[in-house]
Amino acid sequence: SGLTILQTASNPFIVRLGNEESAAARIAFMGLLNKAAGVLAPIVFTSLVLSGLPDVNQESLNAMPQEVKATLINDMSVSLIQPYVAMAIALGVLALVFMRLALPAINDEQAKDETLKTPLSSSKDKKILHFPHLVLGAISLFFYVGGEVIAGDTIGLYGSSIGVENATTLTSFTMIAMVIGYAVGLICIPRFISQQTALLSSAVLGVVFTTSILMSSNTDTGISEVLWGWTGVQSLPFLPNSVTCIALLGLANAMVWPAIWPLALNNLGKYTAQGSALLIMGIAGGAILPMVYGGASELVGGQSAYAIMLPCYCFIAYYAVLGCKKQRW
Structure with missing residues (x-):
């Protein structure tokens, strides 16, 4: 509950703190700090517990x-x-x-003026659910957070089920991939790519890595050997290809949250606070979809159950291409 209130306040604050086209980069910077802690926390907790x-x-x-x-x-x-x-x-x-x-203070009066200028808000009876790009953004966040939690939290369970040693630290690999993704977004947005392009690229990567999980070996470690074998760091174990692909989902997931927020809050003006609260409800995906994954894994096995993330990334791709531009139902 506390984290939800914090996110409801902080994300629109960061979006409106500067140029809207670079909002994803600012949220990515927040994500860098957030996920850096996510890398360290499993390691520290494992050593303590x-x-x-x-x-x-x-x-x-x-x-x-x-x-x-x-x-x-x-x-x-x-x-x-x-x-x-x-x-x-x-x-x-x-x-x-x-x-x-x-x-720093945010100018609410300017936001109200922007809302009055947009045809979306010409009606005095405008309701928050009348903004399609916002509602579809909340649904996209539902699928995204579900996918992120599945990638981050089930990698240890899945690794443990196939006998990977020190499986409790595997979440750190997913977090490292997310940190890399945030760093790329921070550098590239909006200099080289737009927030919309970053979101579409993330969705495509999600489909690619999820498909790779379904088709990868649980014994061969070729992918991890290529990715970090050249570093010579002894503390980085070589992981089965399927586990490595789960970790790589962190790279695909990194820029989804930063990109959706400015796209979904665009032109909401005085409705921004309500819109932020609606978007935060998308976090429920992190509670529901892992349960769906758990039920599916009991039916078809842990590896095949990751297929439930394919429609999630497909919907995010739809939002990146069309949903974020939708002005009316």
């Missing part, structure tokens, strides 16, 4: 006697307490900082 415990994955847990398994899971649960207490303290300190931080 699993320190002193044997290397475990789903296969090793299933092979344990029931009493030993119950004891191990209890020990892991107890070790979660201190990290979450520390996180709560950090958030409290952050709240105190924001109370004393002088943020």
Whole structure:
């Protein structure tokens, strides 16, 4: 709830803080900081929670006697307490900082004037659902957040199910890919590509990587060897191709959120706050679609279940090409 309120306020603020054509780049900068923490968090939590415990994955847990398994899971649960207490303290300190931080003001009167100038808002009875590009943007965010959560959160479960060691750290690979994607967006938008082009490119990459997951091997590590084998970093393990493709979805997902927000909030003017609240509801996709993936994985297997993301990326592509331009239902 707290993060939802924070996002509702921060995203339109960043969009309207400067030129609208470069809004995606500003949100991408926010994403760089956000996902950099996303890279570090699984590593730090793994070291805190699993320190002193044997290397475990789903296969090793299933092979344990029931009493030993119950004891191990209890020990892991107890070790979660201190990290979450520390996180709560950090958030409290952050709240105190924001109370004393002088943020620049946004001119609401200018936004109202812009709304009155656009034919979309000629009616006094205009409702927030009367803006097609906003509603379709919220649906796109629903599919995007669902896809992002599936890519980030199931990679560890999937890796564990096929016996990948240290599977709890695999989320960091997805986050690293997202950080790279944010950096590319920060550099390229709007210098070389528009926000709309960035969104379409992201959707196409999503389709390509999802298709690759479905067709890739669970034993061959050729893709990861090509991508980071040349670095010589011993701490970077070579991953099965299917797992590597899941991680690469982070690259496809990176610029979707930054690009949709300015496109969906375009010309909303005085309706911007309501529009932001509607867009934030798209986060529900991160709760619903992973459950769909879970149900599908029980029916057709974890690898084949990733096919549910294909229609998600196809809808995002539709929004990038046509939906963001739609002025009337």
